[in-house]
Amino acid sequence: MKRVLLLGGIRVIDFSTAYAGPYAGKLLADLGAAVIHVETGDRLDIMREYPPHGAADGPDRSAIFASLHRNKRGLTLNLKTAGARGVMERLVAASDVLLENFTPRVLPSLGFPWARLQTLNPRLVYCAMPGFGASGPHREYRSYGPTLEGQSGLASLTGYEGEAPLRMGCSYPDMVGGVTGAFAILAALRERTRTGRGALIELPQQQAAAALTGIAVSEWSLNGRVMGRLGNAHPWFVPHGIYRSAGHDRWIAIVVRDDPAWAQLAPLVGLPAMSRAERQRRRAEIDARIEAWTAEHEPEALSRRLHGLGVEAYPVRTALELARDPHLAARGFIETIPHPTLGPLPYAGPPWRVTRAETAPHTAAPRLGEHTEVILGELGYGQGEMDALRAEGALR
Amino acid sequence: MTARPLQGLRVLDLSRELRGAYCGRLLAEYGADVVVVEPPEGNPWRGVGPFVGETPHPEKSLFFLHYYAGRRSVVVDLETPQGRRVLDALTATVDVLLHDLPPGRASALGLEPDRLAESHPRLILAAVTAFGEVGPERAVIGGDLVVTAAGGLAALTGDPTRAPLRPGGDQGEHITALHAAVVIVAAVLARDASATTGVHLDVSAQESVASVLENAMEFALLENRTIPRQNGRHPISWPGRVFPCDGGFVVMSCGSAAQARACFSLVGDAVTAADPVLEDRDVRRAHADRLEARLIEGLGRFGPEDLFHRGQDLGIPIGVVHTPRSLLDDPQLVADRFFRAMEHPDAGDYTDLGPPFRIDATAPHLTRAPRLGEHSRAVLSEVGLDADGRQEPAGVAH
Numbered sequence: 001m002k003r004v005l006l007l008g009g010i011r012v013i014d015f016s017t018a019y020a021g022p023y024a025g026k027l028l029a030d031l032g033a034a035v036i037h038v039e040t041g042d043r044l045d046i047m048r049e050y051p052p053h054g055a056a057d058g059p060d061r062s063a064i065f066a067s068l069h070r071n072k073r074g075l076t077l078n079l080k081t082a083g084a085r086g087v088m089e090r091l092v093a094a095s096d097v098l099l100e101n102f103t104p105r106v107l108p109s110l111g112f113p114w115a116r117l118q119t120l121n122p123r124l125v126y127c128a129m130p131g132f133g134a135s136g137p138h139r140e141y142r143s144y145g146p147t148l149e150g151q152s153g154l155a156s157l158t159g160y161e162g163e164a165p166l167r168m169g170c171s172y173p174d175m176v177g178g179v180t181g182a183f184a185i186l187a188a189l190r191e192r193t194r195t196g197r198g199a200l201i202e203l204p205q206q207q208a209a210a211a212l213t214g215i216a217v218s219e220w221s222l223n224g225r226v227m228g229r230l231g232n233a234h235p236w237f238v239p240h241g242i243y244r245s246a247g248h249d250r251w252i253a254i255v256v257r258d259d260p261a262w263a264q265l266a267p268l269v270g271l272p273a274m275s276r277a278e279r280q281r282r283r284a285e286i287d288a289r290i291e292a293w294t295a296e297h298e299p300e301a302l303s304r305r306l307h308g309l310g311v312e313a314y315p316v317r318t319a320l321e322l323a324r325d326p327h328l329a330a331r332g333f334i335e336t337i338p339h340p341t342l343g344p345l346p347y348a349g350p351p352w353r354v355t356r357a358e359t360a361p362h363t364a365a366p367r368l369g370e371h372t373e374v375i376l377g378e379l380g381y382g383q384g385e386m387d388a389l390r391a392e393g394a395l396r
Numbered sequence: 397m398t399a400r401p402l403q404g405l406r407v408l409d410l411s412r413e414l415r416g417a418y419c420g421r422l423l424a425e426y427g428a429d430v431v432v433v434e435p436p437e438g439n440p441w442r443g444v445g446p447f448v449g450e451t452p453h454p455e456k457s458l459f460f461l462h463y464y465a466g467r468r469s470v471v472v473d474l475e476t477p478q479g480r481r482v483l484d485a486l487t488a489t490v491d492v493l494l495h496d497l498p499p500g501r502a503s504a505l506g507l508e509p510d511r512l513a514e515s516h517p518r519l520i521l522a523a524v525t526a527f528g529e530v531g532p533e534r535a536v537i538g539g540d541l542v543v544t545a546a547g548g549l550a551a552l553t554g555d556p557t558r559a560p561l562r563p564g565g566d567q568g569e570h571i572t573a574l575h576a577a578v579v580i581v582a583a584v585l586a587r588d589a590s591a592t593t594g595v596h597l598d599v600s601a602q603e604s605v606a607s608v609l610e611n612a613m614e615f616a617l618l619e620n621r622t623i624p625r626q627n628g629r630h631p632i633s634w635p636g637r638v639f640p641c642d643g644g645f646v647v648m649s650c651g652s653a654a655q656a657r658a659c660f661s662l663v664g665d666a667v668t669a670a671d672p673v674l675e676d677r678d679v680r681r682a683h684a685d686r687l688e689a690r691l692i693e694g695l696g697r698f699g700p701e702d703l704f705h706r707g708q709d710l711g712i713p714i715g716v717v718h719t720p721r722s723l724l725d726d727p728q729l730v731a732d733r734f735f736r737a738m739e740h741p742d743a744g745d746y747t748d749l750g751p752p753f754r755i756d757a758t759a760p761h762l763t764r765a766p767r768l769g770e771h772s773r774a775v776l777s778e779v780g781l782d783a784d785g786r787q788e789p790a791g792v793a794h
Contacts, residue, residue: 006579006582006583006585007582007585009589027575027578031578031579050611050632052615052618052619054618063618064610064611064614067613067614132728133732135731136731137731138708138728139728142708142711142713143713144649144713145610146633146636146637146649147647147713148715150638150645150646150715150717151715151716151717152718152723153719154563154564154567155638155645155647155717156564156645156717156718156719157563157565158553158563158564160554160555160561164638164645165638165645165647166553166554166627166628167628167630167636167647168553168563168567169549169551169552169553169554169609169612169623169625170552171610171649172567175607176570176608179571179574179575179578180753181753183422183574184752184755186578187401187402187581188401190405190581190585191400191401191403191755199401199755199756200755200756200757201753201755202753202754203752203753203754204732206728207729208752210723210729210749210750211750211751212567213720213749214565214566215459215461215462216565217720217723217735218458218748219446219458219720220720220747221747222746223446226719226720226721229564230564231561232562234541235445236444236446237444241559242541242545242560242562243559251545251550252545253538253541253542253544253546253562255538255541255542307536312537312542313542314542314545315545316550316551316560317545317546317548318548318622319551319606319609319612319615319616319622319623320616320620320622322547322548322606322613327531327532327533327602328531330530330532331528331530331531331600334617345617346617347617348603348614348617349606350575350607351572351575351599351600351601351603351606352575352576352597352599353528353529353597354595354596354597354598355509355595356593356594356595356596357586
């Protein structure tokens with residue numbers, strides 16, 4: 001899938017770091033926005049060091065950085081200098097969106113509180129994605145994906161039945177913050193087409209993650225029950241599980257949502273017709289019977305057989321299986337594009353196909369400071385001025 | 397004043413899965429007019445428990461109340477030709493048609509992209525399906541468990557010696573809904589900017605899940621390997637997991653030696669804090685079992701809130717593991733007035749989750765979930781269909 005240009009002409013300053021903010025910028029860049037990632041070589045973005053590494057050394061070795069920042073251009077600025085702040089002013093004036101994920105004191109301390117940003121560009125959409133909020137008691141606390149998983153209530157819902165909460169296998173709140181940020185920015189841009197004015201988006205990542213706890217809070221509020229960990233079970237659907245299959249570490253997910261699906265599955269596992277209420281009562285027995293059966297079969301064939309019967313099922317896929325998956329390949333989900341230091345690099349995503357839209361080839365993530373001079377030129381800086389900025393240390 | 401950036405956007409919602417449902421909630425939350433089309437017996441989630449109280453009731457499903465908030469409800473029997481004509485009339489008046497039906501089911505209802513593009517050139521057709529609309533697995537159906545298994549997230553979560561785990565709370569569906577909302581609003585902006593045609597969006601839940609595996613796909617693609625399940629430990633940072641403490645749990649995610657040392661200072665264990673094995677990340681990880689046993693011993697003497705505040709003061713990335721109950725008392729969420737009060741004529745008053753973001757310091761307003769067919773009359777009359785019971789075409793009920 002080529003890069004679709006739904007957001008052609010939208011200019012974004014991605015002044016974000018680590019994962020959450022960059023993921024928002026990545027989605028906008030994948031959709032055709034002109035995104036400039038502003039960073040500093042004085043203190044490298046931690047994702048530039050994050051594994052996996054496709055080269056031995058240097059700031060351009062990380063494949064995950066390459067993925068988060070593809071289709072963006074890169075500019076290095078040391079905003080502690082007056083010259084760099086001048087560059088930022090011109091950039092803000094020339095952009096539609098400013099995105100950052102620092103604690104709320106950082107932008108004001110660099111001379112860019114919201115009031116000033118608005119003066120520089122009344123049409124600017126400014127998306128602030130702090131961990132906890134612009135005000136409130138935890139605003140200066142540090143947060144990472146895993147700590148927000150706890151702080152949002154998500155972690156308390158994940159784990160084996162009756163056991164302790166368990167961290168998910170990825171730093172989920174990071175990606176949640178990113179995709180929510182992209183949605184927020186686009187919504188605010190749409191409002192701008194009506195009002196002509198920019199907007200301030202406050203997106204505390206704790207709240208973006210807490211918004212995904214589903215019915216757990218209403219279950220407490222309405223029924224006084226604290227939802228805990230259910231393993232792979234569901235509060236209503238039975239069976240609903242991941243069962244061991246034939247082969248090493250092979251598993252299959254099987255779900256029955258209604259009586260007709262149970263009528264198909266039951267004889268295969270040697271059980272009779274049962275009402276939902278009865279299935280709910282006999283859940284442990286049903287799970288054991290299903291697993292005794294699935295353990296004899298390899299998950300692909302079993303899954304296809306169950307699909308033929310109208311039963312929801314799928315093999316548990318590892319990332320490696322996905323990287324080689326014929327279905328995803330047919331959809332163009334995995335795509336290889338050249339990278340200046342990592343060579344031809346395969347990428348996953350984005351998770352959509354868009355028909356009847358203009359497209360363009362993807363471009364690689366910027367090497368550290370790769371587009372600094374080009375972007376300064378676009379902002380009207382002459383060579384002499386650039387040399388002066390460099391001498392001042394503004395472009396590090 | 398409320399934030400309504402999507403005001404004026406009209407969305408027809410044919411969802412039957414939580415991925416479509418949550419996408420519709422998000423669009424409605426931020427001001428879109430979202431109409432859910434329900435069959436005469438109601439959307440399937442009306443029949444899914446838990447319910448308010450013990451007795452199943454179509455207006456008291458917690459899933460329906462949460463995921464279908466913000467909508468208007470119109471009942472149309474799409475199994476009849478007359479109902480499909482009504483669907484066509486409704487489609488003509490909206491900006492976005494959102495559905496999550498597998499391809500065969502969608503075309504049986506007349507939702508073929510080419511036909512819709514011809515008859516409604518400005519329409520944005522968003523199909524948010526389990527495996528997407530093209531590719532060999534396109535007809536495979538599935539809800540959250542299937543897509544978290546198929547998208548690689550379950551294989552990363554849990555104990556390597558036991559079954560892979562589905563993260564709690566339908567996250568595969570949520571993350572798909574969020575990605576769908578992004579590309580839908582992008583398509584709206586593109587259409588309005590160009591004054592040309594709408595587009596057809598094929599959003600895959602499997603791919604949405606596979607897009608949020610942090611760096612697991614990159615390990616697979618670059619190094620041909622899968623990160624094994626870590627039983628809740630972070631694969632790189634240490635300590636990076638949930639720990640029990642007195643009366644609850646905390647979670648830590650430490651990247652540096654200084655942070656690792658501070659974790660032991662936090663619990664008053666000066667001896668381990670000075671242990672040289674903490675200096676190097678790989679060495680720390682190699683001694684994880686012994687070190688975590690020490691840490692758990694210390695943490696057991698303190699409560700989660702105490703550890704959270706003192707830990708943050710020491711520079712430790714630490715969080716409380718909130719239960720749904722303690723989340724309501726989180727001082728930051730309370731200060732930000734995150735939660736919202738909902739009123740429902742059948743379900744009663746309750747507290748629901750708040751919005752993920754605010755615009756210009758204002759929170760969006762979200763109306764309660766509709767009763768079955770509550771807005772049939774109003775919605776149908778808006779599209780010029782006779783809303784009078786006597787003269788209404790067959791196939792329409794309210």
